[in-house]
Amino acid sequence: MIAEIISIGDELLIGQIVNTNASWMSQALGKIGVPVRYVVTVGDDGEDIKAALAVAMQRADLVLLTGGLGPTHDDITKKIVAEFFDSPDMKRDEKVLEHVRNLFAKRNLVMHSVNEDQASVPEKAKVLWNGAGTAPGLLFEHDEKLCAVMPGVPAEMRFIMNESLLPLIRERVHDSVILHRTIRTTGIAESALFVKLSPIKEIEKFARIAFLPHYAGVDVRLSVQSRSQADAQNLVATAEKIILEKGGEFVFGYDDDSVEAVIGRLLTERKETFAIAESCTGGWVANRITNVSGSSNYFDRGMITYSNAAKTEQLGVPEEILIEHGAVSEQTARAMADGVRRVSKTTYGISTTGVAGPTGGTPEKPVGLVWVGLASPQESLAKKFIYTQDRLVNKERFSQAALYLFYQFLKGT
Amino acid sequence: MIAEIISIGDELLIGQIVNTNASWMSQALGKIGVPVRYVVTVGDDGEDIKAALAVAMQRADLVLLTGGLGPTHDDITKKIVAEFFDSPDMKRDEKVLEHVRNLFAKRNLVMHSVNEDQASVPEKAKVLWNGAGTAPGLLFEHDEKLCAVMPGVPAEMRFIMNESLLPLIRERVHDSVILHRTIRTTGIAESALFVKLSPIKEIEKFARIAFLPHYAGVDVRLSVQSRSQADAQNLVATAEKIILEKGGEFVFGYDDDSVEAVIGRLLTERKETFAIAESCTGGWVANRITNVSGSSNYFDRGMITYSNAAKTEQLGVPEEILIEHGAVSEQTARAMADGVRRVSKTTYGISTTGVAGPTGGTPEKPVGLVWVGLASPQESLAKKFIYTQDRLVNKERFSQAALYLFYQFLKGT
Numbered sequence: 085m086i087a088e089i090i091s092i093g094d095e096l097l098i099g100q101i102v103n104t105n106a107s108w109m110s111q112a113l114g115k116i117g118v119p120v121r122y123v124v125t126v127g128d129d130g131e132d133i134k135a136a137l138a139v140a141m142q143r144a145d146l147v148l149l150t151g152g153l154g155p156t157h158d159d160i161t162k163k164i165v166a167e168f169f170d171s172p173d174m175k176r177d178e179k180v181l182e183h184v185r186n187l188f189a190k191r192n193l194v195m196h197s198v199n200e201d202q203a204s205v206p207e208k209a210k211v212l213w214n215g216a217g218t219a220p221g222l223l224f225e226h227d228e229k230l231c232a233v234m235p236g237v238p239a240e241m242r243f244i245m246n247e248s249l250l251p252l253i254r255e256r257v258h259d260s261v262i263l264h265r266t267i268r269t270t271g272i273a274e275s276a277l278f279v280k281l282s283p284i285k286e287i288e289k290f291a292r293i294a295f296l297p298h299y300a301g302v303d304v305r306l307s308v309q310s311r312s313q314a315d316a317q318n319l320v321a322t323a324e325k326i327i328l329e330k331g332g333e334f335v336f337g338y339d340d341d342s343v344e345a346v347i348g349r350l351l352t353e354r355k356e357t358f359a360i361a362e363s364c365t366g367g368w369v370a371n372r373i374t375n376v377s378g379s380s381n382y383f384d385r386g387m388i389t390y391s392n393a394a395k396t397e398q399l400g401v402p403e404e405i406l407i408e409h410g411a412v413s414e415q416t417a418r419a420m421a422d423g424v425r426r427v428s429k430t431t432y433g434i435s436t437t438g439v440a441g442p443t444g445g446t447p448e449k450p451v452g453l454v455w456v457g458l459a460s461p462q463e464s465l466a467k468k469f470i471y472t473q474d475r476l477v478n479k480e481r482f483s484q485a486a487l488y489l490f491y492q493f494l495k496g497t
Numbered sequence: 498m499i500a501e502i503i504s505i506g507d508e509l510l511i512g513q514i515v516n517t518n519a520s521w522m523s524q525a526l527g528k529i530g531v532p533v534r535y536v537v538t539v540g541d542d543g544e545d546i547k548a549a550l551a552v553a554m555q556r557a558d559l560v561l562l563t564g565g566l567g568p569t570h571d572d573i574t575k576k577i578v579a580e581f582f583d584s585p586d587m588k589r590d591e592k593v594l595e596h597v598r599n600l601f602a603k604r605n606l607v608m609h610s611v612n613e614d615q616a617s618v619p620e621k622a623k624v625l626w627n628g629a630g631t632a633p634g635l636l637f638e639h640d641e642k643l644c645a646v647m648p649g650v651p652a653e654m655r656f657i658m659n660e661s662l663l664p665l666i667r668e669r670v671h672d673s674v675i676l677h678r679t680i681r682t683t684g685i686a687e688s689a690l691f692v693k694l695s696p697i698k699e700i701e702k703f704a705r706i707a708f709l710p711h712y713a714g715v716d717v718r719l720s721v722q723s724r725s726q727a728d729a730q731n732l733v734a735t736a737e738k739i740i741l742e743k744g745g746e747f748v749f750g751y752d753d754d755s756v757e758a759v760i761g762r763l764l765t766e767r768k769e770t771f772a773i774a775e776s777c778t779g780g781w782v783a784n785r786i787t788n789v790s791g792s793s794n795y796f797d798r799g800m801i802t803y804s805n806a807a808k809t810e811q812l813g814v815p816e817e818i819l820i821e822h823g824a825v826s827e828q829t830a831r832a833m834a835d836g837v838r839r840v841s842k843t844t845y846g847i848s849t850t851g852v853a854g855p856t857g858g859t860p861e862k863p864v865g866l867v868w869v870g871l872a873s874p875q876e877s878l879a880k881k882f883i884y885t886q887d888r889l890v891n892k893e894r895f896s897q898a899a900l901y902l903f904y905q906f907l908k909g910t
Contacts, residue, residue: 095709095718097536098527098677099520106538107512114511121545123510125519125536128707132534139552156691158707196688237710239885264511275609278569294541294571296508297650305508360801366787367780370801374779377855377888385807388773388783388799390792394841398798398811428807442790472652475790 085257087113087120088144090136092151092161093236094127105150105241112245117260117309118146118253128152130164137168137231145229146253151236153219155198162206162222165233169224171208177220178203180211184218209233216243223249262309263316267327268341269334270301270488277302280331291323300343300484301336336491343487344372350494351382351431358490359428360386361399361420363411364438364454368483384428389420399423412437412449417457417466425459433459435466436486440478454482456489460497498670500526500533501557503549505564505574506649507540518563518654525658530673530722531559531666541565543577550581550644558642559666564649566632568611575619575635578646582637584621590633591616593624597631622646629656636662675722676729680740681754682747683714683901690715693744704736713756713897714749749904756900757785763907764795764844771903772841773799774812774833776824777851777867781896797841802833812836825850825862830870830879838872846872848879849899853891867895869902873910 089109095101103125110120121144126132133152140147152161166172181203188195202218205211212221212232217240222233232249234241269277274297278284281304287293292307306323310316328335337346351358360370360383370386373379387398392411395401401419409415417437425433438454445451452471457464469485471478502522508514516538523533534557539545546565553560565574579585594616601608615631618624625634625645630653635646645662647654682690687710691697694717700706709716719736723729741748750759764771773783773796783799786792800811805824808814814832822828830850838846851867858864865884871877880902884894 094705094707094720096520097523097533098720099523100677100679100709100718102515102517102520104515107509107515110510110512120510121540122549123538127534135556136535143548154708154710155688156708157697158705193686194689196692198691199688239890264513266513273606275568275612276607278611279609284570292507292571294507295567295569296513297567305513307507307511362780365784366792367775367783367799367801368787370780371778371784371892374781374801374803374853375889375892379779380803384804385811386780386799386801386803387811388780388787388801390787390799391797394798397840398800427810440787476788477652479784479788 085118085145085253086143087118087146087148088140089120089123090133090140090147090149091123091125091236092128092133092149093125096125096151097127105236105238108238108242109148109150109245112250113253114262114264116250116254117257117262119262128158128160130160133161133164134168137165141226141229141231147229147231148249149231149233150241153202153233153235155196155202155218161233165222165224165231166206166209169206169208169226169231171206171224173207174204175207176203177205177211180205180220187218212244212248214240214244215247216240221248260309260311261313261316262307263320264339265306265320265324266339267304267306267324267335268301268337269304269331270336270343270491272302272331272334274302277304277331277334281327287323287326290319293323299481300488301334336495342372342376343484343491345376347487347491347494348373348376348379348382350491352378356431357382357384358432358434359384359424359430361424361433361435362386362388363390363395363420363436364440365436365479365482365486366390366440368479369434369436369486372483372487384430387424395420399427410449412439412453412455414455414466414468417455418459418464419457421457421459421466422464431461432490433457434486434490436482438478438482440482441473441475452478454478454485456482456486458489458493460493498531498558498666499556500531500559500561501553502533502536503546503553503560503562504536504538504649505541505546505562506538507571509538509564510540518649518651521651521655522561522563522658525663526666527675527677529663529667530670530675532675541571541573543573546574546577547581550578554639554642554644560642560644561662562644562646563654566615566646566648568609568615568631574646578635578637578644579619579622582619582621582639582644584619584637586620587617588620589616590618590624593618593633600631625657625661627653627657628660629653634661673722673724674726674729675720676733678719678733678737679752680717680719680737680748681714681750682717682744683749683756684905685715685744685747687715690717690744690747694740700736700739703732706736712894713901714747749908755785755789756897756904758789760900760904760907761786761789761792761795763904765791767907769844770795770797771845771847772797772837772843774837774846774848775799775801776803776808776833776849777853778849778892778895778899779803779853781892782847782849782899785896785900797843800837808833812840823862825852825866825868827868827879827881830868831872831877832870834870834872834879835877844874845903846870847899847903849895851891851895853895854886854888865891867891867898869895869899871902871906873906
């Protein structure tokens with residue numbers, strides 16, 4: 085079974101929002117052995133939607149459409165798909181209507197006739213129950229192929245996928261399993277890692293292998309397709325063993341492991357704690373740390389000391405250091421890390437101070453410069469990194485630099 | 498001129514990474530009047546890439562491919578596209594080779610033969626200079642249609658678009674301008690806003706209008722296409738006037754305006770400042786605030802008081818309150834907001850305390866519950882919100898709740 089996703093919406097096409105729905109659906113389908121071969125994005129245009137649907141129904145067995153099922157005039161998907169499947173007449177689904185009425189009553193909102201229309205479904209379609217919103221999903225079956233239509237609101241799409249569609253698809257596919265395994269490395273360039281793992285033909289005998297560079301390292305992704313789960317797991321394990329033998333010293337995690345999750349595991353094992361003092365990263369490092377469930381066990385507090393007064397008052401950074409060396413300096417980074425560690429009584433203190441931009445740069449301290457500080461029971465140190473001109477990219481890279489420095493330190497001690 | 502984007506990479510197709518490149522390219526092309534009609538994502542598979550390219554070269558005048566130009570074996574785009582355009586033979590581009598050598602020397606990295614291969618380009622292709630990386634962009638011209646091939650690394654794609662491709666396309670299109678204008682509202686549901694603005698046919702005479710709901714409101718997007726910039730601006734302004742007359746009281750910003758940017762403008766005008774004390778949001782609110790350039794003028798500091806000790810030590814939240822009412826309570830939220838305002842000597846203090854999940858919920862205080870606190874020179878208050886089960890979604894919604902509460906408060910005072 086081959087799947088294709090059609091994402092509908094001008095907001096996707098003109099780049100106003102990023103297509104996270106397609107990513108989520110691809111992952112969910114991959115897990116049950118259904119590869120997605122094409123993802124197509126089209127605007128809110130009837131002819132374009134029909135043309136995309138015609139191509140998709142030819143080359144795929146399962147077509148998933150999302151978007152354009154809302155109550156307003158620009159939501160044309162239901163009408164267009166109904167026409168495509170030669171089912172222009174609508175029937176009212178009483179169960180859906182009651183559900184919509186209940187939702188409006190519960191939220192104390194006035195219901196309009198456009199909301200009632202959401203309970204109208206094409207005669208040939210089966211309703212896919214949407215417990216998370218007002219627009220029902222629709223399932224068409226045509227020439228033994230399936231076409232599911234879902235709302236674009238992520239929580240609603242996920243509800244329908246999880247409750248109705250994935251179970252239904254799982255019943256139809258028994259003969260194939262796809263497994264992906266990502267081995268995450270840091271501290272080595274893509275081409276050097278490629279050479280180190282070569283000849284990769286040895287691995288490609290049983291697994292597909294891809295190199296995916298990111299800010300602070302390279303991910304190596306293995307993919308296998310097989311008849312059984314056990315066999316697929318076996319193939320992945322064999323390929324992984326080869327990679328670990330050749331380049332294991334650069335591996336820091338697997339699959340969805342983020343460096344912040346790996347740091348969390350290390351600290352939990354060691355029963356150690358830490359605190360953060362951020363300036364230029366403005367909360368982004370702490371935010372990533374607290375994205376990990378259970379982080380309250382090792383993360384005590386963070387201080388976003390944006391002003392110099394805050395650096396002195398919260399962290400005890402001496403005013404002389406700020407005057408003599410400036411807020412963006414090795415000395416301030418170390419004093420911040422020392423200070424947040426001392427105030428919080430944690431094992432480690434981490435700090436960032438830099439120039440995120442676009443303004444505030446000088447010839448000596450340009451936009452893109454960051455100092456990362458680290459204080460441990462034995463020592464304190466700071467390291468300098470230089471990146472680019474873009475404020476948001478800098479905040480992201482500065483945070484990566486701080487987290488990877490902390491990871492390397494923990495690994496080395 | 499109609500454009501189509503083909504994004505190449507298994508990592509996109511299986512949902513490992515989100516396709517931000519396509520969004521960026523669509524926006525850039527939209528600004529110079531070239532609509533993108535389809536965005537297609539395919540994996541690293543030669544046959545699939547060729548099939549997508551064949552469809553695209555038929556229905557579009559300009560085809561942009563990104564991805565698969567790296568130095569490793571899974572990067573097959575160059576070979577496949579060269580075959581498609583019947584130009585299998587490669588020539589070595591000495592300028593590109595020198596550039597690659599310089600980059601490696603500068604970064605003190607060893608150069609491998611796979612890196613030298615990046616200087617090989619198909620004979621029929623024109624090189625699009627990539628000053629941000631090692632893989633050159635390629636431009637093919639066929640039957641008066643253009644096909645550009647670029648690396649998938651965002652900074653490299655952007656370099657090539659900005660320096661070479663957009664200027665080249667701009668020369669070819671003079672006769673059309675597309676303008677988008679987004680009017681951002683909060684405090685009204687999608688269907689209610691739709692009814693309020695109806696009959697929208699009045700607006701649709703000269704502009705396309707779309708309703709885009711998000712966590713805390715509804716965006717109304719206007720799109721017009723016209724011969725001249727002046728005429729397009731006129732049409733947008735006319736449509737906008739109608740919308741503001743009918744629903745202006747719900748409008749908080751325009752286009753890329755985030756609520757944090759609007760808060761920043763309000764505070765700058767009023768010469769006021771604020772500080773944040775976050776618990777469950779873990780730095781996400783401060784991070785959004787500091788994403789706005791110039792935020793150091795009104796944002797003094799943030800405290801991520803994850804532990805109870807931090808709440809007492811940094812913010813002076815009385816231990817009795819934490820014992821009697823718990824960390825997630827109206828009383829604690831108010832004490833945190835009061836505390837961070839007092840310590841930071843700012844005009845306002847904002848706080849969040851809640852249960853992000855997935856663990857830590859109780860029947861009285863379930864996962865998804867958050868209290869947002871706000872302290873001003875006159876008063877302090879706290880408001881309760883209840884959301885869902887997912888940790889990351891909760892952090893996002895909690896942050897939205899805090900920022901929108903602060904915005905509403907500023908607007909009302």
